[in-house]
Amino acid sequence: MFAKRLFILVLSVSTTFSLLSQENTDAFFIKKIHDTALTHSESYEWLRHLTKEIGGRLSGSPEAAAAVEFTRQMLDTLGLDSVWLMPVMVPHWVRGDQEIVRISDSALGSVELKAVALGGSVGTGSPGISGEVVEVRNFEELEELGSEGVNGKIVFFNRPFDPTQLNTFRAYGGAVGQRANGPSEAAKYGAAGVLVRSMASGLDDVPHTGSLRYRDDLPKIPAMAISTNDAELLSKALQAGPVRVYMEASCSQLPDKLSYNVIGEIRGRENPDEIILVGGHLDSWDVGEGAHDDGAGCVQAMDVLQLMKRLNYQPKRTIRCVLFMNEENGLRGGRKYAEEANRLGENHLVAIESDRGGFTPRGFTVAGNSHLFVERLTALQQWSSLLEPYYLHIKKGGGGADISPLRKYNTLLIGYEPDSQRYFDYHHTAADTFEAVNKRELELGSAAILSLVYLIDQYGLE
Amino acid sequence: MFAKRLFILVLSVSTTFSLLSQENTDAFFIKKIHDTALTHSESYEWLRHLTKEIGGRLSGSPEAAAAVEFTRQMLDTLGLDSVWLMPVMVPHWVRGDQEIVRISDSALGSVELKAVALGGSVGTGSPGISGEVVEVRNFEELEELGSEGVNGKIVFFNRPFDPTQLNTFRAYGGAVGQRANGPSEAAKYGAAGVLVRSMASGLDDVPHTGSLRYRDDLPKIPAMAISTNDAELLSKALQAGPVRVYMEASCSQLPDKLSYNVIGEIRGRENPDEIILVGGHLDSWDVGEGAHDDGAGCVQAMDVLQLMKRLNYQPKRTIRCVLFMNEENGLRGGRKYAEEANRLGENHLVAIESDRGGFTPRGFTVAGNSHLFVERLTALQQWSSLLEPYYLHIKKGGGGADISPLRKYNTLLIGYEPDSQRYFDYHHTAADTFEAVNKRELELGSAAILSLVYLIDQYGLE
Numbered sequence: 001m002f003a004k005r006l007f008i009l010v011l012s013v014s015t016t017f018s019l020l021s022q023e024n025t026d027a028f029f030i031k032k033i034h035d036t037a038l039t040h041s042e043s044y045e046w047l048r049h050l051t052k053e054i055g056g057r058l059s060g061s062p063e064a065a066a067a068v069e070f071t072r073q074m075l076d077t078l079g080l081d082s083v084w085l086m087p088v089m090v091p092h093w094v095r096g097d098q099e100i101v102r103i104s105d106s107a108l109g110s111v112e113l114k115a116v117a118l119g120g121s122v123g124t125g126s127p128g129i130s131g132e133v134v135e136v137r138n139f140e141e142l143e144e145l146g147s148e149g150v151n152g153k154i155v156f157f158n159r160p161f162d163p164t165q166l167n168t169f170r171a172y173g174g175a176v177g178q179r180a181n182g183p184s185e186a187a188k189y190g191a192a193g194v195l196v197r198s199m200a201s202g203l204d205d206v207p208h209t210g211s212l213r214y215r216d217d218l219p220k221i222p223a224m225a226i227s228t229n230d231a232e233l234l235s236k237a238l239q240a241g242p243v244r245v246y247m248e249a250s251c252s253q254l255p256d257k258l259s260y261n262v263i264g265e266i267r268g269r270e271n272p273d274e275i276i277l278v279g280g281h282l283d284s285w286d287v288g289e290g291a292h293d294d295g296a297g298c299v300q301a302m303d304v305l306q307l308m309k310r311l312n313y314q315p316k317r318t319i320r321c322v323l324f325m326n327e328e329n330g331l332r333g334g335r336k337y338a339e340e341a342n343r344l345g346e347n348h349l350v351a352i353e354s355d356r357g358g359f360t361p362r363g364f365t366v367a368g369n370s371h372l373f374v375e376r377l378t379a380l381q382q383w384s385s386l387l388e389p390y391y392l393h394i395k396k397g398g399g400g401a402d403i404s405p406l407r408k409y410n411t412l413l414i415g416y417e418p419d420s421q422r423y424f425d426y427h428h429t430a431a432d433t434f435e436a437v438n439k440r441e442l443e444l445g446s447a448a449i450l451s452l453v454y455l456i457d458q459y460g461l462e
Numbered sequence: 463m464f465a466k467r468l469f470i471l472v473l474s475v476s477t478t479f480s481l482l483s484q485e486n487t488d489a490f491f492i493k494k495i496h497d498t499a500l501t502h503s504e505s506y507e508w509l510r511h512l513t514k515e516i517g518g519r520l521s522g523s524p525e526a527a528a529a530v531e532f533t534r535q536m537l538d539t540l541g542l543d544s545v546w547l548m549p550v551m552v553p554h555w556v557r558g559d560q561e562i563v564r565i566s567d568s569a570l571g572s573v574e575l576k577a578v579a580l581g582g583s584v585g586t587g588s589p590g591i592s593g594e595v596v597e598v599r600n601f602e603e604l605e606e607l608g609s610e611g612v613n614g615k616i617v618f619f620n621r622p623f624d625p626t627q628l629n630t631f632r633a634y635g636g637a638v639g640q641r642a643n644g645p646s647e648a649a650k651y652g653a654a655g656v657l658v659r660s661m662a663s664g665l666d667d668v669p670h671t672g673s674l675r676y677r678d679d680l681p682k683i684p685a686m687a688i689s690t691n692d693a694e695l696l697s698k699a700l701q702a703g704p705v706r707v708y709m710e711a712s713c714s715q716l717p718d719k720l721s722y723n724v725i726g727e728i729r730g731r732e733n734p735d736e737i738i739l740v741g742g743h744l745d746s747w748d749v750g751e752g753a754h755d756d757g758a759g760c761v762q763a764m765d766v767l768q769l770m771k772r773l774n775y776q777p778k779r780t781i782r783c784v785l786f787m788n789e790e791n792g793l794r795g796g797r798k799y800a801e802e803a804n805r806l807g808e809n810h811l812v813a814i815e816s817d818r819g820g821f822t823p824r825g826f827t828v829a830g831n832s833h834l835f836v837e838r839l840t841a842l843q844q845w846s847s848l849l850e851p852y853y854l855h856i857k858k859g860g861g862g863a864d865i866s867p868l869r870k871y872n873t874l875l876i877g878y879e880p881d882s883q884r885y886f887d888y889h890h891t892a893a894d895t896f897e898a899v900n901k902r903e904l905e906l907g908s909a910a911i912l913s914l915v916y917l918i919d920q921y922g923l924e
Contacts, residue, residue, distance in 0.1 A: 035626040164497040166852065202901055360881045362853065390628065391824065419822045419881065421902045439664055440883045
């Protein structure tokens with residue numbers, strides 16, 4: 001009995017010891033990842049080039065093509081096992097040089113509003129269109145007005161973000177329907193045009209663009225966003241009496257264009273057929289420099305491979321960086337990628353996307369519809385004690401737009417989650433510039449993602 | 463037996479139920495605090511006035527006096543039980559209008575460097591001083607050079623922040639000795655002047671001021687900070703050969719001046735003699751607008767009382783807001799406050815300071831030397847599940863400079879901890895402006911502090 005007890009004791013001590021020692025090894029390596037990211041990341045300089053040298057990278061633009069070439073070249077310098085381009089046809093919408101929204105007649109007189117056309121909007125022609133404005137907060141109010149109240153008018157969607165949402169993406173989710181579907185909803189009742197309150201957390205003078213979705217069975221009417229300050233002004237003018245607005249936008253849709261997803265990978269030495277994908281999207285809106293959305297995510301995904309090389313880490317599984325094209329106005333890159341993965345019979349164990357800005361890390365949100373989802377989430381959460389020193393939480397939540405088409409192929413989707421408070425100050429605006437990204441916050445994001453990639457690579461998802 | 467078991471079961475169910483229901487009540491109120499802070503905080507507008515209308519508020523300056531008057535007026539509008547000023551004599555250092563650091567002779571030629579005098583530095587007189595530069599990283603290197611290597615020269619302290627410190631305050635702690643004690647250390651060996659690499663996380667063109675401590679037994683020599691980019695440049699010039707620098711600073715120390723701590727409170731309805739203090743410091747450096755340091759902390763402390771009033775919350779204990787004067791170059795306000803508290807026999811249960819910027823919340827750090835410290839920290843940590851939904855952690859750590867003199871009177875000291883990554887991009891510089899503070903991040907800080915105040919007020923520290 002004594003011998004048996006001793007044996008159990010020894011066994012249990014040695015098991016504990018080896019578990020502890022494994023945990024120490026992991027903790028040590030995760031610290032090393034962070035140290036290296038904070039001293040030898042390339043992400044900030046890559047981002048500088050993408051934003052200051054190249055600039056806004058709307059699908060089909062020369063800037064998008066330059067970004068494909070630049071990131072391919074940078075991946076080529078890293079000594080990866082393969083770097084390649086995946087062709088994809090993308091929509092080609094151009095803004096043109098004229099964007100005017102002006103209160104032409106109101107109790108407050110005539111006022112120029114800060115405005116941008118929504119991506120995908122038809123142009124107004126030149127001169128533009130004029131109309132009386134009707135304000136609504138939602139589609140129910142629009143329906144109540146009906147054709148009688150809307151026909152020939154300009155519909156102004158003015159539902160603000162809910163400021164009490166702690167996560168600003170939820171506030172965005174509660175408001176963005178006006179932008180995406182508002183133009184077609186208004187066209188149902190014969191509206192001549194649409195103005196949308198910018199998708200912003202606060203009050204300022206910067207209009208936010210973003211895509212709309214026209215229904216094929218309804219007339220396509222021009223749609224523009226105005227700044228939140230100007231939305232308040234327009235609403236105030238409407239309280240004082242009838243308001244007429246002049247809208248002009250010279251945007252137009254050109255034929256689709258050839259572009260590319262940019263891909264680089266390090267092959268796994270034990271299970272090369274199991275792929276861990278890290279990605280962001282290379283295209284951005286044209287009005288700013290696409291720094292937080294999503295230059296940051298791209299350079300972090302590239303940085304994961306760069307840091308692995310620098311740390312001399314040889315992964316068990318294949319680690320693949322994918323810079324998707326056309327997230328903003330089509331998701332063609334994401335869709336094409338999943339189709340190709342399926343066609344080639346590739347096994348994507350996990351796909352991690354960084355597309356919520358280059359802010360200070362908060363953790364990861366996990367999505368998936370596999371029967372293994374709960375089990376896999378639990379597996380990830382077992383590493384909480386290793387990640388919490390870096391303030392990284394793992395919770396159920398969204399993955400990312402570009403990786404979402406992989407969902408049906410049993411891939412676990414993980415969204416990198418930085419702090420969200422400032423994101424919608426910059427999102428889809430001229431203010432989304434390099435200067436709005438903090439170097440350390442960006443680098444800590446690379447480190448966070450690589451730390452998770454490391455753990456998944458070491459232990460899988462079981 | 464059956465009856466007894468049933469009794470125990472009933473008892474345990476009802477206890478659990480009442481605990482749960484209490485926890486729900488607390489969770490509900492903490493949510494309400496956050497909702498109210500995000501919709502009805504006054505903090506951002508107060509900060510706008512403190513920074514854009516008043517500006518940098520160095521002790522003894524007209525701006526500091528204006529800030530005393532403004533914040534007293536604002537507290538007066540809140541319907542508190544008392545608002546008062548506590549007189550305190552403060553140092554009065556002025557920068558003057560001339561600040562020049564120029565490489566006058568080097569292999570790289572002549573270059574103007576971006577520089578500011580350190581707070582408290584003596585001036586150089588006009589014209590200024592010239593000398594050969596010697597670079598050191600620490601006091602050991604300085605000692606090795608000795609009088610022979612240092613006498614008559616300008617000592618350049620160039621130890622950078624350790625970028626691998628996750629918390630930038632630790633990096634600051636590892637570097638700030640050069641600024642605080644460098645001038646007297648250099649004077650020991652006969653140096654003519656001191657240049658210090660700015661206390662900054664990264665590389666940029668903005669010089670950071672901050673206080674120095676002259677030893678009374680050594681000559682006072684002029685000391686200035688140069689931007690981190692210029693520190694790199696100067697170091698490079700020194701690698702190429704001898705460098706002479708010209709320094710001129712017109713700063714000087716004037717006689718002490720009368721100023722005030724600004725105080726407002728809501729009296730407790732059950733234990734009015736137990737005080738929960740929330741505070742920040744009203745003075746700031748003169749080179750910027752003192753937005754993150756520490757306009758943010760002041761308006762958050764005021765906001766705690768404002769939000770309580772708005773929520774119609776009547777505290778059990780006395781909640782007192784203290785805006786301390788002269789944290790930056792003397793701590794006279796904090797010392798005076800603790801003396802007065804002791805003289806009046808006041809019982810400060812807890813003092814919470816917000817003086818780490820208006821960034822997104824991370825939690826609280828707790829300090830104290832009472833024999834009850836561990837017990838009290840444990841009491842606070844019992845509320846973790848209520849605070850974690852807001853990403854608020856409670857850990858052992860620093861309290862705050864202004865409240866530190868209360869430590870010896872058995873007060874538990876708590877430092878509000880926002881995310882630290884960006885703080886030393888702004889700290890003590892011209893870049894510390896209103897625009898660098900995000901409204902939601904600031905408001906979430908008010909909510910975080912009030913949530914903790916609420917829990918301590920409800921349950922004490924046992």
